Amino acid sequence: MSALWDTARAALTERLSESGIRHSLAVAETAGRLAEAYGVDIEDARLAGLLHDWSKDTGADELLAAADLLGIPVTDVDRAVPYLLHAPVGAVELTSVFPGLSPAVIAAVAAHTYGTETMEPLDLVVYIADTIAPGRSHEGVELLRAAAGVVPLQELFMLAYANSLRHLVDSRRRIHPATVALWNKLVSEDQR
Ligand SMILES: [Fe+2]
Ligand SMILES: [Fe+2]
Numbered sequence: 001m002s003a004l005w006d007t008a009r010a011a012l013t014e015r016l017s018e019s020g021i022r023h024s025l026a027v028a029e030t031a032g033r034l035a036e037a038y039g040v041d042i043e044d045a046r047l048a049g050l051l052h053d054w055s056k057d058t059g060a061d062e063l064l065a066a067a068d069l070l071g072i073p074v075t076d077v078d079r080a081v082p083y084l085l086h087a088p089v090g091a092v093e094l095t096s097v098f099p100g101l102s103p104a105v106i107a108a109v110a111a112h113t114y115g116t117e118t119m120e121p122l123d124l125v126v127y128i129a130d131t132i133a134p135g136r137s138h139e140g141v142e143l144l145r146a147a148a149g150v151v152p153l154q155e156l157f158m159l160a161y162a163n164s165l166r167h168l169v170d171s172r173r174r175i176h177p178a179t180v181a182l183w184n185k186l187v188s189e190d191q192r
Helices: 003-013 018-038 042-051 060-070 076-080 082-097 103-110 121-132 141-147 153-170 177-189
Strands: none
Touching: 003 018, 003 042, 018 042, 018 121, 042 103, 042 121, 060 076, 060 082, 076 082, 082 103, 103 121, 121 141, 121 153, 141 153, 153 177
C-alpha cells in the first residue's frame, strides 16, 4: 500500500465515525476488485473508495457555506438536501489536504452522489462500489453484486443508477438536476 494510502487512512480516523471508516474501507476494497475486473487503475480506485466520504460528517450549513465559498453550483435540491454536497465539497477539500492525489481520484469523489455528465470508468467504479460494498442491504443489491464483473461496466453502472433512481422515486425524494441529466445521457447512449 502506498504512503498516500497510510496518510489518508490515518486522516480519516480524525473525521469519520467508526462505522463511516468501516464503510470507507469496504468501498475501497470493492472499488479495487471492480477496477481489477474492468481494467481500471486499482490504486486510484482504492484511494478514491477510501476517501469518497471525506466530507460525509460535515453539517448541512457548513456544506452549503463551503459550496458557496468554493464556487460549487448550489441548486434548489442541494439547498433542500445539503447532504448531496458532501461529494463535490469533499473533492475540493481533498485537493488541498492531499496535493498528491490524482485529478482522476478527485473527480471520482466529486461524482459519487449525483454524478456528472462525463463519467469516466473510475467514476463508475467508485459509484458502484459505494452502492454494493459489504454492509449495503438495499433492495436489488444482490442482483447488482451478481452482475459485477459479469456485465460491461457501463451496463453495471446503468443498473446501479436505475436502482438508485427507483429508490428516490419510491421514497418520494427529490432528484438532483445532475442526476436527471446523467440519466438522460445514459439512456441516449444505451446500446441495447
Ligand atoms: Fe457518500
Ligand atoms: Fe459512501
